[in-house]
Amino acid sequence: DQQVKQNSPSLSVQEGRISILNCDYTNSMFDYFLWYKKYPAEGPTFLISISSIKDKNEDGRFTVFLNKSAKHLSLHIVPSQPGDSAVYFCAASARGGTSYGKLTFGQGTILTVHP
Amino acid sequence: GAGVSQSPRYKVAKRGQDVALRCDPISGHVSLFWYQQALGQGPEFLTYFQNEAQLDKSGLPSDRFFAERPEGSVSTLKIQRTQQEDSAVYLCASSLAPMNTGELFFGEGSRLTVL
Numbered sequence: 001d002q003q004v005k006q007n008s009p010s011l012s013v014q015e016g017r018i019s020i021l022n023c024d025y026t027n028s029m030f031d032y033f034l035w036y037k038k039y040p041a042e043g044p045t046f047l048i049s050i051s052s053i054k055d056k057n058e059d060g061r062f063t064v065f066l067n068k069s070a071k072h073l074s075l076h077i078v079p080s081q082p083g084d085s086a087v088y089f090c091a092a093s094a095r096g097g098t099s100y101g102k103l104t105f106g107q108g109t110i111l112t113v114h115p
Numbered sequence: 116g117a118g119v120s121q122s123p124r125y126k127v128a129k130r131g132q133d134v135a136l137r138c139d140p141i142s143g144h145v146s147l148f149w150y151q152q153a154l155g156q157g158p159e160f161l162t163y164f165q166n167e168a169q170l171d172k173s174g175l176p177s178d179r180f181f182a183e184r185p186e187g188s189v190s191t192l193k194i195q196r197t198q199q200e201d202s203a204v205y206l207c208a209s210s211l212a213p214m215n216t217g218e219l220f221f222g223e224g225s226r227l228t229v230l
Contacts, residue, residue, distance in 0.1 A: 006157075034218065043119070043206055043208075043224055044206075045221070046219070049218065089158070100146065100165070100171055101146070101210075101212075102160045102171065103148075103158075103160070104160070105158045105159070107155070108156075108157050
């Protein structure tokens, strides 16, 4: 039962254009969503997050949009740079209760930004 | 060091051998998580510690997997009688808060290959 899904295994974008990475979830208890970035042979690093009380959060070139009714979120990178090439993981958390904030991850999307 | 440190980075084991993977979290971090990442997949939750207490071990795939954090700092994940399906990257992550607010700091992982 894949509770967090990233249906696009890979995405290729030209430098300077917009990258849009998508993520869907099924568990309505999730109330906090994060994007992590991972380079080869390194651990995932936190990129940006959004609480379920918001529908948008922006940090520099990165913006995350949340559509709760559709159980969908997306990460926009504008403008894309070659250094953004990495695997991007969407993750979700149901804070509180006995979940201890553990994260449920999607399968990841490999982003390649061409110069 | 300033980040989460894991050792060994790479481990090759013959099927049936026992292995031990070590995690040194960021100093003062209360929460510690272990995740398993199979090739081409996102990290999957294994277990959670709050200080020395193992509060959630629901993700451990079998009783061959055992984790401990006896003094509330360093943690060890032990896998007994390794099987080929145990081959994966094992990620350790920590966070400051006892109830994780979402952002986890990950180590670089220990890549286990079982022959």
